[in-house]
Amino acid sequence: MRMDTDYASSVTELLAKLATYGAEKKGGVTRLLYTEAWSQAQIFLADKMAEADLEVRYDSVGNLFGRFQGKSPEAKVILCGSHIDTVRSAGKYDGAYGIAAALTAVRFLKESYGTPKRHIEVVSFCEEEGSRFPLAYWGSGNVVGFHKPELAESLTDSQDISLKQAMEDAGFGKADQPDPFRKDLYAFIEVHIEQGITLERTGDRIGIVDTIAGQRRYVVTVNGETNHAGTTPMAMRKDALAASAEMIHTLEKVAVRAGEPLVATVGSMKIQSNIPNVISGSVEFTLDIRHISETLLNGFCDAVLGMFQVIAERRDVEIDIVTALRSRPTPMDIVLAGRLERICSDHSFSYRRMMSGAGHDAQMFGSVCPTAMIFVPSKDGISHSPDEYTAPEDLQAGVAILAEMLYELAYEE
C-alpha cells in the first residue's frame, strides 16, 4: 500500500483550514464546545466528508460522523477520529490531526480499494478537553454511555450558561436527532500527536500506545490563620501558604522517588489574602497524579494524602481534600497494538510501545471495543499552545499506518 503525495498534502491542508476556525491574532486557536467557531469547523468538516462521498450525520450532542458504508449491512462499524474542540489558545494539531488523518485515510482507501466489507466511520467528537464546561469527553463519553444526561442541566460555563442551553443554542439536543449511544462498534482507532517528548527523544516516528494512564485529581484546601506578617512570630503562625509549600515540595520529592511513569503535578493555586505583608489564612491547590497501574496509583495517592494530613497536623492547620476526578488506567487492545507493530515494521517506520500520560477519547472506548491509539512526535513536547508542531512527514506517517490498519480491519477480516 502506497499513498501518493496528494493524500499527504491533504492532511496538512485540512489542518491549516481547520485552524482558521477560532483563529486568534497571536496565532492560537480557540474552539470551545458549541461556540460559533466550533460550529463553523464542524460544518467545514461535514462539507469535506460530503465531498468524499461519505454519509454525513450529527448525533444529538453534536458529534459529527462521515460513514463509508461497507458491503455487509449487518457488519459492525470501525470508528476512527478524534475531537474538534480545543483548549484556549491551542495549537493546530491536538484533536484536529486525528480527524484530518481519518478523513484522508478513508478517502485514500475508498479511491484505491473501493467498498470495504465493514463500515468505516470518520468521527469528529464534539468535546474532549473540558475547557468550557467542567467535564471532559462529552463527545466520546456520550457514544459509550459514560455520561449521565442530567449533567447537561447541572453543569454551567463561566458565563453561567448550562451545557444543555449551549447545546440547544448550537442546534442540538433535539428529540429527532440520533441518540449518541452506539452498540455497533467493531473497533475504535485514534491517531494523535504525542504531546510529550518521548518520541522526539528516542527518535521514533510512531508511538503505539499500550495504556492510557489513570488519573486522580484532588482539590486540597488548607485553612490556617490570616495574620500580620510583621507582628506574628514564626512560632505562632498558622501560615496556609507555607504549609501548602511544604506539601507541594513533599509531593514532588516522593513522586521523583516513585519513578517513571508516575507523574504528580500541582498546577493551580488560589491564595487568600494574597497580599505581601499578610500571612495567608487559606490556600486551595489542585493535585494531578497519573500512573498506568491502578494499584500503584492508588497506593501513591493514599501515601501522599496521608503525608499531607501529617504536615497539617504538625502545623495545626486544617486540611480538606476533595476528589475531583478518578479515571482508571485504560489498556489498549494488545492484538491491535501487535498488528500496529507489524505494520510499522512493514513501512520501515521506527516505532515504540509507550504509555499515554495525557487522557484521550480512546480511553472511553477501551472497555467497549478493541481500541488502538497511534502517536506521532510533538516538537519539543509542546502542546496546548500555539507552538504545537508536528513535521509533515510525521503527520503522513501516522496517516499511512492508520490507513493500513483500517484496510486490514475493514477489507481483509
Place this chain on the structure above:
Amino acid sequence: MRMDTDYASSVTELLAKLATYGAEKKGGVTRLLYTEAWSQAQIFLADKMAEADLEVRYDSVGNLFGRFQGKSPEAKVILCGSHIDTVRSAGKYDGAYGIAAALTAVRFLKESYGTPKRHIEVVSFCEEEGSRFPLAYWGSGNVVGFHKPELAESLTDSQDISLKQAMEDAGFGKADQPDPFRKDLYAFIEVHIEQGITLERTGDRIGIVDTIAGQRRYVVTVNGETNHAGTTPMAMRKDALAASAEMIHTLEKVAVRAGEPLVATVGSMKIQSNIPNVISGSVEFTLDIRHISETLLNGFCDAVLGMFQVIAERRDVEIDIVTALRSRPTPMDIVLAGRLERICSDHSFSYRRMMSGAGHDAQMFGSVCPTAMIFVPSKDGISHSPDEYTAPEDLQAGVAILAEMLYELAYEE
C-alpha cells in the same frame, strides 16, 4: 494627673464615629487615600479639632493638623497622632486610635492645665498603609522630606489614576497650601494598637517600643517551562511552582532557625498558567523579611536569596529578584522610652519594652526628632480586619500615658 471618665468615653466615641466614614456592610472600614470616605473623615476630625479650640489647617498633601499654641512663639512643636487612611476592610483602631488618643489627651491638657510652654499639634496623616497607591507613609514621609515630589506623577492606582490627580481631585496639591515639610519638630509621639499578640500573651497593658523593625521586600520571579502534566516525566520538568514551593519551604525553615525577632513571609503569589493539568512555566512571589538589627537582616536576606539561587540552578530554572522595599530598623528615643517606663510605673500600668514588627509613621520621625511609640493590646493580635479590637480600658490607658508624656514635654521642660 487623673483623667475623668468623660475623656475616656471620648476616645471610644471618636473611634465609633470615625468608623462610620468608609463603613462597609460586613462591618469593615475602607478609607483609601483621597477618596470621599477619607475626605469626610478628615472633615469630621477638623470639626472636632475646631470644637476643642485648636487651630486647624491642612498641608498641601492633605495631612490635617490641630495646633494647640504654646506660650513661647519660637518654641518647637510636639507632634502627636497617626494616620486616617486604612487598608481595605480594615478595623476601627489601626491609625484612628492614635489620632483619637492625641485629640483627647490634648483636650484634657488644655482644659486641665491651660496653655503649655511648647506648641502641641494633633496630626491626622493622610496616608500610611500603601493600600491605594504602591507606596506607604505618603503623609508622614512628606512631613520629614522622605518622598520625592515626582512620585505623585508616576504612581497610579488600580484605576490608573495618578497620585497627583487623586490629590488634586481631593482639593490638595495647590501652591497656596502649606508645604508639608517641617523643620520645627521637638518630638513625635504615636499611640497605636499593637497588631500582634505579645501584650495579650504577657498580660501587659502598655508596650513601649524600642525599635521598629527594618524591612526588606522582594519580588521573586521563577521562570521554568510550561508543559503537559500528563506527558512530561518528573525528571524532565522545569516546574516553576514546584521550584517556588521549595524556596518558600526553605525560607520558612531558615527563618524559624534564625529565631525571634526575625520574621519572613511569602504572602502573595502569581502563577502562570494556573491550570490543574499544566506544569507552571512562571511564578512570581513576594518576600517580606523583618528584623530589628540591620546587620542581621542583611545577613539573613543575603543567605536566603543565595539559597534561592542554588535551588534555581539545581533545577535549571531562571530566577529574577527585585528589591521592592528597604527600610532600616528605626530605634525610638531611649530617653523618651525611659520616661514612658516611669510614667507607666507611676500609673501602675504593667508595661514591657518591645519591638514593633509592623511599620508605623513613627519610623519616619526616628531620625528627625526624638520619637516615642506607645502600644496597647490587640485582641488575639488581629489587625487589618473588621475583627480588630482593643478593650476600652486599654484604650484609656494609652491616652493616660500619652497625656502624661505630652504634659512633661510641653508644660514642664
